[in-house]
Amino acid sequence: MKYVGRLTRSIGVPLLMVAFLAVAGCARGASDDQTAQLDDLMNEVASLEKQVSQKELELSSLVRQVGAKEKELDQCKKDQEATKKRLEGMQ
Amino acid sequence: MFRTTSILLAAILLIAGVSYTEAQEKMSKEEWQRQISEYTAQRNELRSRLDRLNSEIADLKAKASELEASIESCKEETYALVDATDEEIAEFDRAIEDLERRVEELSRMSDDQLLKNMSELDEIWAKLIEYGKTQIGQLPDFYNRINRLKDRLSALQKSMMAKGKVYTVGTWQRDRDCLWNIAKKKNVYANAWRWPKIWQGNRDQIKDPDLIYPGQKLKIPSSAPLTPGERRAANSYYQKKAALSPESTE
Numbered sequence: 001m002k003y004v005g006r007l008t009r010s011i012g013v014p015l016l017m018v019a020f021l022a023v024a025g026c027a028r029g030a031s032d033d034q035t036a037q038l039d040d041l042m043n044e045v046a047s048l049e050k051q052v053s054q055k056e057l058e059l060s061s062l063v064r065q066v067g068a069k070e071k072e073l074d075q076c077k078k079d080q081e082a083t084k085k086r087l088e089g090m091q
Numbered sequence: 092m093f094r095t096t097s098i099l100l101a102a103i104l105l106i107a108g109v110s111y112t113e114a115q116e117k118m119s120k121e122e123w124q125r126q127i128s129e130y131t132a133q134r135n136e137l138r139s140r141l142d143r144l145n146s147e148i149a150d151l152k153a154k155a156s157e158l159e160a161s162i163e164s165c166k167e168e169t170y171a172l173v174d175a176t177d178e179e180i181a182e183f184d185r186a187i188e189d190l191e192r193r194v195e196e197l198s199r200m201s202d203d204q205l206l207k208n209m210s211e212l213d214e215i216w217a218k219l220i221e222y223g224k225t226q227i228g229q230l231p232d233f234y235n236r237i238n239r240l241k242d243r244l245s246a247l248q249k250s251m252m253a254k255g256k257v258y259t260v261g262t263w264q265r266d267r268d269c270l271w272n273i274a275k276k277k278n279v280y281a282n283a284w285r286w287p288k289i290w291q292g293n294r295d296q297i298k299d300p301d302l303i304y305p306g307q308k309l310k311i312p313s314s315a316p317l318t319p320g321e322r323r324a325a326n327s328y329y330q331k332k333a334a335l336s337p338e339s340t341e
Contacts, residue, residue: 030119045134059144
């Protein structure tokens with residue numbers, strides 16, 4: 001009986017400790033590689049957001065420019081017509 | 092034996108406690124997976140948005156250069172309507188620029204300075220009329236600039252008129268206008284004896300105070316007693332008149 005108790009202590013205690021360590025320290029969190037992968041992804045998203053916002057600004061500026069050029073062309077056509085009429089009036 | 096086991100157990104518990112705390116601080120695998128999925132979806136969405144934006148920007152750039160070319164061609168067609176070389180157009184442009192500069196200077200002048208330069212307003216006006224009759228003057232840019240200058244000149248003249256600083260001579264038959272009668276008018280000096288002020292203020296266009304002409308624009312200097320110079324001029328005029336009168340010749 002005394003032998004069984006000693007055996008239990010000498011095997012059971014280390015087993016219990018190993019199991020506790022495994023539960024406490026391992027297999028719960030993401031690995032360093034995984035964390036780095038997530039960081040890279042987050043950085044890429046941030047950089048893409050910046051690019052998108054720059055492109056949106058460029059787009060709105062181009063929309064304004066095109067609008068202004070359309071108006072300029074309309075005005076040029078009107079001016080051309082008016083010039084023709086004035087010149088005809090001079091003859 | 093029991094003591095050794097107890098110490099060992101305590102040490103292991105301590106290490107395990109520290110490891111557990113560290114594991115709690117680290118992200119859980121489930122959380123990592125959730126964030127990876129979320130950011131991947133976000134990245135894909137952003138990439139396709141960026142592609143769409145790039146394509147729209149390319150389209151707009153193409154449209155802008157197309158419009159630019161159309162504008163250039165429209166301008167060239169308009170310029171081709173008048174029979175003028177590039178040099179002639181450049182020269183005309185310089186002439187208009189000179190007038191613009193001069194009108195700008197005139198409009199910054201005080202009333203008194205402007206009064207001294209009233210004849211220049213008329214000269215500029217005449218040039219504008221002349222330029223407005225040319226073919227080059229019908230080109231939109233020049234046509235608009237000439238009209239803007241006319242508007243500014245006209246506003247300057249009107250403002251001087253409104254301040255009573257300019258008087259346009261009427262006809263003798265209708266208005267009985269002579270320097271004496273003009274000075275007597277209520278909207279001029281209401282004092283006929285101040286006629287020499289008008290004469291002296293308009294020496295550039297009145298050589299003989301007995302001769303003024305319908306349509307002449309006379310500057311009306313500010314109302315004040317005659318200056319010594321004006322008085323001298325008046326006396327000299329009266330003396331000449333007296334010398335020429337029949338009584339003195341007898």
